[in-house]
Amino acid sequence: MKKIVALLLAVVMLLGLCACGSTSEKNEDTKAPEQTAANDASIETEKEAAPDTITVLAPPVMNDYANYVRTAAEEYVKTHPNITVEVIETTWADHQDKMTTMCLAGEAPDISYSETGWLGTYVEMGVGVDLKEYMDADMLADYDEGTLSYTTLDDTLYAVPLYISIQALGGNKAMLEEAGVDVEKVQSQGWSYDEFLEAIKNGTKDGTWGFVFANQGITTADFVNIFGGVAGLTGSFSDELKYAYTSENMLNLLKVMEEITSSGYMPNYTVAAGERLVMLQKGETMVTGKAMPLFETNCRTSTAAVQNGTAEEGFIEMEYVFLPMPTLDGVKANCYGGGGLLVPFRNANTTDEHLKNVVEFYHYLSSGQCAADVCDAVMLPALCESGRKAQENSELVQSEGNAIASAYCTSILVAPPTGITAEQSANAETILNEVIVPKMEALIAGEATAEEVYKIICDEAFALFGEENCETGLIG
Amino acid sequence: MRKEKAPRTLAKKQFRFTAEDGTGYLFILFAMVIFAIFTVYPLVSAVITSFQKYKPVGSEWIALENYKATLKNALFWKAMRNTVIYTVITVPVSQLIAFGIAIMIMPFQKKTQTVFKAIYYIPAVASGIALSVVWQWIYSSSPSGLANQIMTFFGLPTQNWLASSKTAMLSLILMVFLSSQGQNIIIYIAALMGIDNSYFEAAEIDGANFIEKVIYIVWPLCKPTTLFLLVTGVINSFQVFVNAYMMTGGGPDNNTTMIGLLIFNNAFKYGKYGLACAQAVLLTIVIAALTALQFKLNGDDVEY
Numbered sequence: 123m124k125k126i127v128a129l130l131l132a133v134v135m136l137l138g139l140c141a142c143g144s145t146s147e148k149n150e151d152t153k154a155p156e157q158t159a160a161n162d163a164s165i166e167t168e169k170e171a172a173p174d175t176i177t178v179l180a181p182p183v184m185n186d187y188a189n190y191v192r193t194a195a196e197e198y199v200k201t202h203p204n205i206t207v208e209v210i211e212t213t214w215a216d217h218q219d220k221m222t223t224m225c226l227a228g229e230a231p232d233i234s235y236s237e238t239g240w241l242g243t244y245v246e247m248g249v250g251v252d253l254k255e256y257m258d259a260d261m262l263a264d265y266d267e268g269t270l271s272y273t274t275l276d277d278t279l280y281a282v283p284l285y286i287s288i289q290a291l292g293g294n295k296a297m298l299e300e301a302g303v304d305v306e307k308v309q310s311q312g313w314s315y316d317e318f319l320e321a322i323k324n325g326t327k328d329g330t331w332g333f334v335f336a337n338q339g340i341t342t343a344d345f346v347n348i349f350g351g352v353a354g355l356t357g358s359f360s361d362e363l364k365y366a367y368t369s370e371n372m373l374n375l376l377k378v379m380e381e382i383t384s385s386g387y388m389p390n391y392t393v394a395a396g397e398r399l400v401m402l403q404k405g406e407t408m409v410t411g412k413a414m415p416l417f418e419t420n421c422r423t424s425t426a427a428v429q430n431g432t433a434e435e436g437f438i439e440m441e442y443v444f445l446p447m448p449t450l451d452g453v454k455a456n457c458y459g460g461g462g463l464l465v466p467f468r469n470a471n472t473t474d475e476h477l478k479n480v481v482e483f484y485h486y487l488s489s490g491q492c493a494a495d496v497c498d499a500v501m502l503p504a505l506c507e508s509g510r511k512a513q514e515n516s517e518l519v520q521s522e523g524n525a526i527a528s529a530y531c532t533s534i535l536v537a538p539p540t541g542i543t544a545e546q547s548a549n550a551e552t553i554l555n556e557v558i559v560p561k562m563e564a565l566i567a568g569e570a571t572a573e574e575v576y577k578i579i580c581d582e583a584f585a586l587f588g589e590e591n592c593e594t595g596l597i598g
Numbered sequence: 599m600r601k602e603k604a605p606r607t608l609a610k611k612q613f614r615f616t617a618e619d620g621t622g623y624l625f626i627l628f629a630m631v632i633f634a635i636f637t638v639y640p641l642v643s644a645v646i647t648s649f650q651k652y653k654p655v656g657s658e659w660i661a662l663e664n665y666k667a668t669l670k671n672a673l674f675w676k677a678m679r680n681t682v683i684y685t686v687i688t689v690p691v692s693q694l695i696a697f698g699i700a701i702m703i704m705p706f707q708k709k710t711q712t713v714f715k716a717i718y719y720i721p722a723v724a725s726g727i728a729l730s731v732v733w734q735w736i737y738s739s740s741p742s743g744l745a746n747q748i749m750t751f752f753g754l755p756t757q758n759w760l761a762s763s764k765t766a767m768l769s770l771i772l773m774v775f776l777s778s779q780g781q782n783i784i785i786y787i788a789a790l791m792g793i794d795n796s797y798f799e800a801a802e803i804d805g806a807n808f809i810e811k812v813i814y815i816v817w818p819l820c821k822p823t824t825l826f827l828l829v830t831g832v833i834n835s836f837q838v839f840v841n842a843y844m845m846t847g848g849g850p851d852n853n854t855t856m857i858g859l860l861i862f863n864n865a866f867k868y869g870k871y872g873l874a875c876a877q878a879v880l881l882t883i884v885i886a887a888l889t890a891l892q893f894k895l896n897g898d899d900v901e902y
Contacts, residue, residue, distance in 0.1 A: 227654070470655045
């Protein structure tokens with residue numbers, strides 16, 4: 123009896139393990155007929171190609187983007203019947219962690235959303251794909267050449283930008299005017315740091331802050347990446363490909379942060395990323411950052427909800443204005459452009475045939491109507507000819523002032539220099555996360571001075587990059 | 599000749615594989631395979647990876663570089679220091695709190711005991727993530743946060759609980775004191791119930807008061823439980839991750855970056871998997887050494 127029980131246990135275990143191991147195979151088997159059934163008769167006349175599955179990791183780039191990709195894929199497979207598209211939906215909170223984990227596990231998704239700053243880390247992992255090897259010249263020609271520097275590392279093109287988001291400040295128009303700001307002038311010509319400081323001073327009243335900038339955890343990095351424009355810091359590397367966050371500009375930025383956080387015009391407590399827009403919509407702040415043109419849609423929706431009585435408690439009627447970043451005396455007007463992109467990935471056993479299929483579908487998602495729809499949602503122009511053509515039919519619901527501000531910010535966008543290596547990019551990301559963000563947290567908490575933080579950043583950067591590869595004077 | 603033959607026969611007898619042995623091995627096969635797949639394999643794999651510059655498409659053997667980089671890394675030592683501070687405060691104090699509460703619950707009737715046990719155990723049932731969300735609201739640095747409202751009520755200035763180096767670690771420790779005692783309390787109650795009543799009767803005859811009974815009867819007889827809770831507490835504390843990840847993200851200025859969070863960040867945020875594995879191996883060695891030390895210091899007169 124004992125032997126029978128033991129044998130039974132062993133058999134159950136083996137069956138369990140076999141079942142685990144064969145799950146994915148079975149899934150593919152069961153999906154293939156469904157896929158075949160979904161295709162029409164014209165498929166038979168198509169060139170026969172081996173069945174292939176493409177996985178896409180999709181965060182909410184726009185509302186319900188995962189479902190958007192699923193719908194787009196249904197259209198795509200009509201002409202590519204051998205392709206099956208699997209979409210893995212993520213949230214902004216878990217997207218990057220999930221993407222990194224999948225890449226490290228050797229199961230990188232074929233296509234995933236990424237930001238330009240993250241790209242170096244994945245290229246260093248070896249999962250990047252040299253797009254020029256797999257993308258036809260005709261396809262490549264569709265994309266604006268000037269934007270490709272955002273996605274080029276080691277002189278290799280690893281992705282094409284889907285959009286370049288202009289990220290600066292946003293405000294409540296009525297409050298700004300009450301604080302003495304000529305909103306139209308600022309939107310069309312920019313403003314100085316002194317004008318900005320005067321405005322947030324006037325805008326600070328009982329229950330309303332003049333300025334709020336999200337500063338909880340990793341969002342503190344936005345103080346350098348985006349607010350850094352105030353001091354002329356437009357990226358981690360200068361045109362000479364030297365590390366830029368050791369320059370005098372960085373010290374100036376830190377001094378500005380110190381001044382603002384101790385001024386009483388900004389909360390002396392941490393504000394999470396999700397809170398900043400809500401504070402603006404509730405009239406708890408006059409200006410907020412980081413802000414994008416698309417916030418206009420959010421504010422219009424909340425204002426409509428206030429008007430019809432369905433808004434949550436505390437929300438007010440307001441008109442959102444997108445504002446350029448102010449600059450210190452002597453600093454050229456500039457704007458941070460955050461590249462939002464889809465990236466194709468490879469794994470150890472990825473075949474050339476599969477990569478060709480992936481890149482073709484990748485091009486489909488990054489251009490034409492797909493690019494236009496995403497860019498419409500984020501109120502930005504497409505970065506490819508086919509996308510712009512598709513956008514001609516779109517109706518952008520944007521106020522005149524915000525359209526002018528968007529155009530102005532786009533005109534002063536500073537593209538990253540060409541020639542940055544993947545190692546430089548990954549090292550810059552490491553020093554940002556391990557040194558700059560923690561030290562800035564200490565600065566914001568009033569536990570370190572600008573000079574102390576600057577010295578630590580310089581020491582760490584000199585050790586990592588070598589002093590000769592770091593900027594020490596004033597840039598720009 | 600005879601002398602040579604005798605041990606051979608004995609050896610043969612000792613190691614003969616019988617049918618009964620086979621049945622025994624079959625019984626433990628299931629557990630052993632699971633143990634091998636989910637414990638031994640990841641451990642061996644982590645050790646191997648710790649000597650590599652790990653890349654999913656082809657790793658590079660770099661010998662001890664990850665270990666050298668770890669030992670030279672100031673953040674690793676800061677994380678280790680934070681973890682030690684967190685452990686040294688939370689583990690013994692938590693045990694004292696749990697022991698005290700268990701003693702206070704014991705005199706109640708069984709039904710009342712059950713109610714208290716359930717109340718104290720509820721936080722252990724909730725997920726760490728859910729708990730962290732509640733605590734984030736409690737520690738919100740805006741004036742509307744619960745902790746700040748209490749401060750304001752007593753006329754004290756509001757605090758930047760999780761964003762100030764002065765209060766961030768304290769906030770995490772306080773969170774452990776107030777929400778993580780359930781399991782320890784239940785284990786201590788089980789230990790207290792195992793103490794024979796005759797000891798207390800004898801002590802009463804000798805005129806011992808409550809404190810003396812606790813010191814001379816309860817505490818010594820609970821020593822195996824205390825050692826068990828101490829060892830598991832230290833192991834869990836060195837591996838703490840969720841609290842720091844959810845509440846502070848390791849900030850401000852890495853003052854709440856624990857070693858578990860550092861390993862997670864290196865592996866899953868920066869893609870430095872080899873480095874993370876080296877740090878995990880070092881953590882394992884530290885935990886193993888501390889566990890051995892605890893058994894050496896406290897385990898001589900404890901039977902398991």
